[in-house]
Structures are given as structure tokens and as C-alpha cells.
Amino acid sequence: MPNDHKPEIGSTIVIQKETFNAILSRLKEKGYETIGPRVKNDTLIYAPIEQMDDLPRGYITEQDAARFHLKHTGHSRYFDAIPGAQSWKQFLFPPRAELFALRKVNNLWEASTPETKTPSYAFIGVRACELAAIQIQDNIFMRSDFNDPIYRARRERVFILTVDCMYPAGTCFCVSMETGPRVKAGFDLNLTELEDVFLLTVGSEIARDLLKGIPFELASAFLLRNADQGLERAASQMGRKLDISNLPDLILNNLDHPHWQEVGARCLSCTNCTQVCPTCFCWDATDEMSLDGKETHRERVWDSCFNPGYSYQAGGNTRPTIRSRYRQWLSHKLGTWKQQNGTLGCVGCGRCITWCPAEIDLTKEIPMLQEEAR
Amino acid sequence: MDKNKPTVAVYKFSSCDGCQLSLLNMEDELLNLADAVDLAYFIEASRATKPGPYDIALVEGSVTTPHEVERIKEIRQEAKFLIALGTCATAGGVQALRNFADAGEYAKIVYDHPEYLNYLPTATPISEHVKVDLELWGCPVNKAQVIEVVVALLNNRKPNLPTYSVCLQCKRRGTICVLVDKGIPCLGPATIAGCGALCPASGRGCYGCFGPFRDANVPALTEALQKVERYPGETMRLYRGISGNAPLFVKAADAILSTGTDTRKETK
Amino acid sequence: MVTQQIARPAAINTEHLLEPQWAEVTSITKEINDVSTYWLKFTDPAIQKAYTFEPGQFNMLYMPGFGESAISICSDSNDHSKIGHSVRFVGNVTNAIGRLKVGDVIGLRGPFGTYWPMKELEGKDVFISCGGIGLPPLRPAIYHILHNREKYGKVTLLYGARTPADLMYTNEFDDWRKANIDVQVTVDRGDSSWTGRVGVVPMWFYQFRFDSRKTAVLTCGPEIMIHFVIYEALARRIPLESIFVSMERNMKCGQGSCGHCQLGPYFICKDGPVFRFDAIQPFFNVEEF
Numbered sequence: 001m002p003n004d005h006k007p008e009i010g011s012t013i014v015i016q017k018e019t020f021n022a023i024l025s026r027l028k029e030k031g032y033e034t035i036g037p038r039v040k041n042d043t044l045i046y047a048p049i050e051q052m053d054d055l056p057r058g059y060i061t062e063q064d065a066a067r068f069h070l071k072h073t074g075h076s077r078y079f080d081a082i083p084g085a086q087s088w089k090q091f092l093f094p095p096r097a098e099l100f101a102l103r104k105v106n107n108l109w110e111a112s113t114p115e116t117k118t119p120s121y122a123f124i125g126v127r128a129c130e131l132a133a134i135q136i137q138d139n140i141f142m143r144s145d146f147n148d149p150i151y152r153a154r155r156e157r158v159f160i161l162t163v164d165c166m167y168p169a170g171t172c173f174c175v176s177m178e179t180g181p182r183v184k185a186g187f188d189l190n191l192t193e194l195e196d197v198f199l200l201t202v203g204s205e206i207a208r209d210l211l212k213g214i215p216f217e218l219a220s221a222f223l224l225r226n227a228d229q230g231l232e233r234a235a236s237q238m239g240r241k242l243d244i245s246n247l248p249d250l251i252l253n254n255l256d257h258p259h260w261q262e263v264g265a266r267c268l269s270c271t272n273c274t275q276v277c278p279t280c281f282c283w284d285a286t287d288e289m290s291l292d293g294k295e296t297h298r299e300r301v302w303d304s305c306f307n308p309g310y311s312y313q314a315g316g317n318t319r320p321t322i323r324s325r326y327r328q329w330l331s332h333k334l335g336t337w338k339q340q341n342g343t344l345g346c347v348g349c350g351r352c353i354t355w356c357p358a359e360i361d362l363t364k365e366i367p368m369l370q371e372e373a374r
Numbered sequence: 375m376d377k378n379k380p381t382v383a384v385y386k387f388s389s390c391d392g393c394q395l396s397l398l399n400m401e402d403e404l405l406n407l408a409d410a411v412d413l414a415y416f417i418e419a420s421r422a423t424k425p426g427p428y429d430i431a432l433v434e435g436s437v438t439t440p441h442e443v444e445r446i447k448e449i450r451q452e453a454k455f456l457i458a459l460g461t462c463a464t465a466g467g468v469q470a471l472r473n474f475a476d477a478g479e480y481a482k483i484v485y486d487h488p489e490y491l492n493y494l495p496t497a498t499p500i501s502e503h504v505k506v507d508l509e510l511w512g513c514p515v516n517k518a519q520v521i522e523v524v525v526a527l528l529n530n531r532k533p534n535l536p537t538y539s540v541c542l543q544c545k546r547r548g549t550i551c552v553l554v555d556k557g558i559p560c561l562g563p564a565t566i567a568g569c570g571a572l573c574p575a576s577g578r579g580c581y582g583c584f585g586p587f588r589d590a591n592v593p594a595l596t597e598a599l600q601k602v603e604r605y606p607g608e609t610m611r612l613y614r615g616i617s618g619n620a621p622l623f624v625k626a627a628d629a630i631l632s633t634g635t636d637t638r639k640e641t642k
Numbered sequence: 643m644v645t646q647q648i649a650r651p652a653a654i655n656t657e658h659l660l661e662p663q664w665a666e667v668t669s670i671t672k673e674i675n676d677v678s679t680y681w682l683k684f685t686d687p688a689i690q691k692a693y694t695f696e697p698g699q700f701n702m703l704y705m706p707g708f709g710e711s712a713i714s715i716c717s718d719s720n721d722h723s724k725i726g727h728s729v730r731f732v733g734n735v736t737n738a739i740g741r742l743k744v745g746d747v748i749g750l751r752g753p754f755g756t757y758w759p760m761k762e763l764e765g766k767d768v769f770i771s772c773g774g775i776g777l778p779p780l781r782p783a784i785y786h787i788l789h790n791r792e793k794y795g796k797v798t799l800l801y802g803a804r805t806p807a808d809l810m811y812t813n814e815f816d817d818w819r820k821a822n823i824d825v826q827v828t829v830d831r832g833d834s835s836w837t838g839r840v841g842v843v844p845m846w847f848y849q850f851r852f853d854s855r856k857t858a859v860l861t862c863g864p865e866i867m868i869h870f871v872i873y874e875a876l877a878r879r880i881p882l883e884s885i886f887v888s889m890e891r892n893m894k895c896g897q898g899s900c901g902h903c904q905l906g907p908y909f910i911c912k913d914g915p916v917f918r919f920d921a922i923q924p925f926f927n928v929e930e931f
Binding site for chain 3: 529530531532534
């Protein structure tokens, strides 16, 4: 096959697994910072990866309410470990971002903005649910009437390599939320991992160029069927499920339901669910003032509707109880979000279930509203 | 010295000196601080002192002796704005463990001649003795918070101190939850942020140094922690720690002991 | 649903999130004990020229080192030379504003939010019912009516404050009355010299005649007052679609992004602060929502 041959957009090619290292190198040559799943301190994080050996090959994650366990099973696959607490959100919507600094000179304030180069990330191993989460955050931060310059600059530069999920975890319910396990659209490259080879579906011109000269063959019908079967099996093995047919109405019609009180008694108001959620977008801005009051640094940080100070203003706190905070979170995520953005705010990744120390599981809470509402 | 600069006095009660050391540790900031305020009384830093009254009094330590009961009243009279500095001053500190035991028994174990000691049966926060204008928790206090408080006072505003749990700070710095991931009992979900989530970031559970946040759901946390206890009674002991005398933690530990859910008893 | 086409704010930095434009305090009017009006003018004349707002909109005022606060605009939207904000000194930011002197500068972003539907109200009777610090966001609406008096029917202002000393803008009431606006005032507690009404705003509704087919009610003030004003209005068969409410919540960004000011599906800073009541009715009586 000639060396400058490029696959067509929409085509699926097959490459030997070790060839993937060449793709990572190409991305780095093009100036991307390649980020992917990595094992650190016996858990899974998203961090820079240099080569395939950095990926969690042979690992899986066992997940249940308030339980996460990274386990080495010794299989030979690279992308079987369902992600942990971290999500791609931290790269596009950084948890802390300096906005500007001000200095008072002759009764006027002079502004300076940090001269940081906007990073170009290549996300390696984005799950279907995670891609859906990124697309939801696009709607939040890049609206026609509002543009978050920090998010947009990062988002426009990002290269997204998605991965089809073959072995979902115990808290996964993407099938219910109709976001996975198959990646649909919005990627540069989509990777399907089979036992011996990777299938790559080309989603963008950037990806086409990237693959130029890399030895490939078009995927055979046999391999494609193999991938389909894997995805069908994955879809049947979701650890959780949620009936969304009557959302958001079920929640909006039950805002005074006694179940909110019940779950409020179990909720820690610790903010964990909102912080691990790949779609939660709340933020706060803080000033750090110098001793003489003549300089200040303004910073944007992640916030949470579970922060007791979140809805405080002079005159009182709109949501002074944990019950009201939990209701705000869930009624937003699976209710009012739809009116705001056209979709629900949940992608079924299960992070809020896994990482809630109190084992609160929205796939169990929603049916409670359903049952008792009848 | 500039007469317009507010005068600051730093006092020590029963404590380890750690909070005063955090003040001295500020290095760069301390120079700026010395520019902005008149450190009129700070024995640990300088023997030169100026007489009161003082604009700001920083009080480290808890009240554990009859002498200290009298002394804090005098200090209050000389201070316009009194800050309880650190968890000893805000909740009694680790020495408040005696509140849940017989201090006399402890004294006998430690000293050959406990009769020479003159102490109170409990270690109590400053606020139990005098009006406190601001409490700054921590063991030790966080220097950024100390600076924020001073900056706020100098600039006529309320300090911006966190209202949320340690968990939010863990997530902001990318730390993976040690409670869920490693099964390490952690008081973070009930503890107010301020330390920058130091312990979880180094793979340990939170000890609750900064005390519980206002409406922390301690009973729910007890339930979660008891499931991951590595030895019987660990949850109860965790509450009875640095901030063990903070009312919400007292209640939590007492609840475990009184309802018999203290797993120590089951294994005995 | 109220659908208002809101133009991109004139005083906003799209390159740098939350970075304000700067405005100079040109004068300060003490209104009542804890409220003063700060008259601002942008230091950049081009922005001052481009800046327009609609009655009911607000700005984010920024005191460096202290933070931002959402303050409604209380001045005449026809006056392009200055922007007025009546500020009540209650928190860190507003107390810092309270220490500003003429000539000092302050950060400003805006204008933000929805506005009173002055166009839609033409030909109608307008009943303005507000309490305390709820009058400032309605004053631009009153000015608009003054400039276009012939376009509106019967216009009433029923305004309440805690005490006679807490009544704002009283020196303008005569002008408003001259323009045939029925200005009626009540206080929660009178003093020795007070001969007017004593009682909360909603309890005086019975003294007014409403033509429910052509009356619109505009209200702003403490949430509890708003609740009862709406109750009284509905009792007089004013349709939900003719009641307009200005809401208040913890607003941080002004652009429907930070999440703090949400009320159900709405970001009060972007979809409000002015709502037609039918839009918020489903969430209005939900406790702690």
C-alpha cells in the first residue's frame, strides 16, 4: 500500500496494536499533549501518556456504590478499565483557573491576564458517555449568548480519540441514558479494541492526516461483526439501569415528595457527586487580595450546589438544608437541565454512584419517586 | 512605628506552639505583615513588647488551668478583636481528650508527682470563657487563611473562608477519594475545607483538624465509615481526635458508644 | 414564557472571563440610612456611548479584592450620560462600595437580564407594587412611563418600607404625581409624625380598583411580600400573564454560566430577573427550591 495513502472519513481500518505507538508519536509531533488513563497509586487517573505501555493494560475496575477497585487480571487489552473519579472535564474546565490580576496605580486599576499558552490536548480513550458529557458541556460553555473563553480555547484545540466500551462496570448505565456503549459522532478517531487488533474509525480530516503513511487495511466484515457483537454484549451487561421515559416530569411533579427528606438524611452534602460528574459545571470566582489592598488575583474555581454557602446571599440561604441541596442537584441533572439545554444532564457514567461515600444511587432514588408517586 | 498601623498581640495557652510556628513560617508574607501591622506582643518572635490595648489579639491554645481562666479574661479586656487561632483555641484541641476521661488518671500515668500540678479537669475552647470575634480552625492553622483574615481586617471586610467540605478541595487538586478507592476512613465529608486537603493528598484519611462544617451530616458519615473500619472502634476514635471536642464530633462519638454500634464491643 | 431578545451587553469583556470595564463615581446621593445611589460613568467614552439598558436590568459591580455584586440599575434609560445604582450596604462588596468617594473607580459588567415589558404594557393600566429596596429596579420603568405617559392607562405605585425613614426617592414623588401617577405609600411601623398608612403592601390592595382585563402588575421586593402581592393580584382576577416579578438570588456571573442563581430551569441572571409570573409559578411555592 502506498505510503501517503489516507483512509476516508467514516471508514474503519484495522491496525496492529503496536502501531498505535506511532499514532501517539504523530500526535506529539503535531504539538498535542497526549492524555489518557494511567495507573497511579493503585488507582486510575487521567494523565499524560507517552506510549502504549503507560496505558492500564491488563486492568479492569470493579465498581459499585461507594466502591472502586482497580484490579490487574493479566489480560492483554489496553482499554478495558472503565474510568475512575477523574473525567476530561478537568482539562477543558480546569478546577482552578487564574482569570486576571489587578494592581491599583494612581486610583485606577490596571489589569494583567496570565500569559499561559492554551494547551492542545489529545484525549486518548474517551468513552461514549464521556464524549456525550463533553458535548453537554459544550452547550453550557459555548452558547450563542455566552462564551467561556477558557473552555472554548481548549475545546477548539482538542483531539478526541474515543474508545468503544466492551466491558462496562457495575455502576454503568449509559444504555439507559442512550449515550453508549457505542460511540456515535463527535470524535476525531474512534478505537475499538479487539483481542489482537485495533479498529479505528476516522471521524475528521485531522485524523485522516494523522494516519497518513501509517500501514493499515480496511476492516473486514468479520472484524466489524466481531466489534458489533462485543458492543451488543457490553450493552447487555450494564451494571445499572434507569427508566427515563417519564423524566423530567416525574421529578418536576414531585418536588414536594417525602423521599427528598429521606435521601437528604443520608446525603453528606460533601460535594463528591458533583465534582466527579463530567457534566456538572458550577463555578465560583474568588479574589485574593494583597495586604495593602492594592493588588488582587481573581480566580475561577469549581463549586457545587452541595456547598452550604452556594446559595447564600445577604438576607439568607435559599437552600439551607441538605434535602433541598440534593433535590436541587437531582432535579437539575435529570429534570430542569432538559429545558435549559435540550438534553438531560446525566450520561450514565455512574461516577456519582461509585464515588458517593454514603452509597446514594440515583438509579435507586428515581424509582422511589416513581413508586410512591403512583 | 507608624501610629496608624493596627497593633497585633499573639498569646499562647495550652498548645504545642504549632500555630505560632505557622505564623513564623510565613517567611515572605511575614515581612509584608510586619509592614502592615505592628506586632506589638509576640513573645515567640521577639522579647520586645509594647503595652496594650491591642487592635487584634491572636490566641493560640485551649484553657486547661485555673490561671488560664483568669488570663484569657484579661486578654479579652485588652483586645478589640479577638481571634481564636487553631483547633486548641476553637475546640480544645487534642488535649481535650481528657474531657472524655479522668484527667487525674492521666496525670498519675505521666508524672511522678501529680500533686504538684494545678489543672482543670477539662480543656476548653476560648469561646467558653470570653467572647471570640473570629475562630480560625486548624491543627495547625493554614497560613493562607491567617493572611486572608488579616487582609480582611485591614480592609474592612469579612474574611472569605470556605463553607464546604474537604472533599471539594480534594477534587480541585485532583486527589482520588481515599475513602472509596482505598477504604481508608476519612472525616473529609464532614470536615470543613481549609487545609488544602493535605492528608488525603498523601494517601491518608482526613483527621478532621478543621472541625465539622455547619450542617455536616455526621450520622450518615458514621454509617459509611463503620463499613470500612480497619480495626474495631476506628470511627469512634477518629471522631475523638484533634477536633474531638467539637460539638458535632462529640455527639457522633457519643452516639457510637451509646447505641452500642461501637464495633470494639462486638469483638470483645 | 417570556421571550425577550437581549442584545449582547455593551460593557462586557468577551476575551477575559469576568474582567470588568471601569467606571468612575461621578456623584453619590444618600437616599436613606443604609442606601446610597452611586452615579457612574465609564472611563472609556466609547463604552459610555455604546452602553444602553432597559428598565429592570442590572449590572455586576466589582470591587477589586472584595468581589462582585449584582445591582439593579435605578436611573433613567434615556439618560446616556450616567448610570445610577442604589446600593444597600449589607455585605462585603456593598460595604466596600459604601466607602467609595467621588472620583474613585469601580468595575462594571453589564447590563444583564430581562426587563420590564414596557412595550407590551402600552395601552394598559400599570400597577407597580414594591417594597424596600424593590423600588430601585422599578424606577427606570416609572421614568419610561413619565416620558411616554400617553401610552399608558391608569398608573399606580404602591410602595412600602419598614419605617418612614426607609422610604426612598420621596423627593420625586410630587413629579410623579404631577404626571398623573397615583403614588401611594405605606410603612410597617410609623413614627410620631407619620400620618399615612401603616401596614404591609399587600394589605392595601383592597383600596384600589383593578380592571383585570387591562391591568398589569409589576412587583419587586422581599420574597414574602412578592408572594402576597401575587396572591392579592390573582384574587382580583389579574391573569398570570399580566403579573411581572423581579426575582433575586445569589448571582455570580450574570451570564447563566456559574449556576448559583438557578430557580428550576431558569438562571435568574439570564432568564430573569424579570419574569412573567406564569413562567415561575410551578416553582414559586416549592419550599427551599
